[in-house]
Amino acid sequence: MTNKIDEKNLKALAQRGLSLLRLTENRWIELEACRNRGTKFSLTFPHAISHSGRPNTLVLIATTGRTHTLRLGLIRSIQAISTLDSRVMFDCVLMITPRSINALVAGVTSATLRGPINKLKSETVEFQPVSKKLGEKLIALIAEVPANAAVFQRILAEVGRPKYYENGHALQENAVNLALKAFGVVDGAKSVALPGGNTAIGAVRLQEDAVIEHDARWIPGWHLSNSDLTGKAVFTRRGEQLEVFTANKRPLEELFGVDLIYLNQARGSLVMVQYKMMEPKGGKRHRIKNGVPNIEQHEVREWTVPINAQFQSEMERMKKFDNDLSPEGPYRLNPGAFFFKLVRRHSAIKSAGIMLTLQHLTQLIEDGCTTGSRKGLSISYSVLDGHYLRSDPFIELVRSGYIGTRSGTTEHLQTLIEAALTGGRSVVAAIQSAMEGLSLEESNRSQVPE
Structure with a gap:
């Protein structure tokens, strides 16, 4: 059963902004071979490009090559590491449906968003911001797909910690x-x-x-x-x-x-x-x-x-x-x-x-x-x-x-724990009542249901 997405929190997250990261298939294979298997990684960019996103905002990660894949993740942090460059940490990255930017933007029918869509599709910069209105629409489209619910659950749980x-x-x-x-x-x-x-x-x-x-x-x-x-x-x-x-x-x-x-x-x-x-x-x-x-x-x-x-x-x-x-x-x-x-x-x-x-x-x-x-x-x-x-x-x-x-x-307490979990408050009441007049060992023998 798919968990229901908290729409209020999702809307608040979408309003923070969305960025797009483009990766070649070979670069993604390299990231996937690392310790975190692509779920968490960092890349460096010039300062101006690094700040295309902001910490605790969403990022779409589009991979191109023989196959196209699309992932959604969280920008964890942006930190200057040298005079010219900053490191961007990406986290909570998981694959989503649809599998490409083109397939995703095909669901956008608003005429007012055609310009931002064409700009997004035509540019080739590796890391860039998505316009506010288009970003909110794309996040809404992704959230409409039931299979993507687990991805949002993970990200919302993380930003809400x-x-x-x-x-x-x-x-x-x-x-x-x-x-x-x-x-x-x-x-x-x-x-x-x-x-x-x-x-x-x-x-x-x-x-x-x-x-x-x-x-x-x-x-x-x-x-x-x-x-x-x-x-x-x-x-x-x-x-x-x-x-x-x-x-x-x-x-x-x-x-x-x-x-x-x-x-x-x-x-x-x-x-x-x-x-x-x-x-x-x-x-x-x-x-x-x-x-x-x-x-x-x-x-x-x-x-x-x-x-x-x-x-x-x-x-x-x-x-x-x-x-x-x-x-x-x-x-x-x-x-x-x-x-x-x-x-x-x-x-x-x-x-x-x-x-x-x-x-x-x-x-x-x-x-x-x-x-x-x-x-x-x-x-x-x-x-x-x-x-x-x-x-x-x-x-x-x-x-x-x-x-x-x-x-x-330990064995005694395990028995009481399992009884309380399966029997609820009625079993708790029975155990508490037994404890008033019996020793711990006697209570375990005579009151806890099998």
């Missing part, structure tokens, strides 16, 4: 990227377009020269063996298996109080992460122009996360499942499943954030370290005083199996 921690979507994107990086999927980037745009799996970057649709495309070395609308994707590579879940206000989050769950099959370990936004406390504020909308920057001495009723409720849910059912199993520095990642609001998505275990946070609360002047609870940088994990060390510990649940707990 959040750059700052402003909302839950930004947190989810970072969460999935953290999980993928922990399993070695660390190369640059192509976006994933799965149904269910509200899940982070629908718009994260995976690996260069790769794009995955719900109907299963490929990643070099990895295979998407299963995906569904619950926010779950299963990847396999050389005997390894990576499972990524995003709760996204679904039954999994209701059950465990977490945003992200990922499973290291090779080590038999499972780790769950809850994201929390750190808010500025005190200091001055000012706004800077950095795209739309403008970003408010804070000059602060402290960042804190309020431990409110919702936060405490999430911690209580986590504690119900925080038992080691196989202490005799593989060695762990910490056999707990639950972690918190704290990120500063408005900070860049690529910023590291800090990691805390559930046990560490619980100890801080019990010791009174998180009590504020008005007896409210909050976590702050000054209280932690560097006593936390950064994301990269955390990733290495997950990858090596030094943290996360052992086999018994």
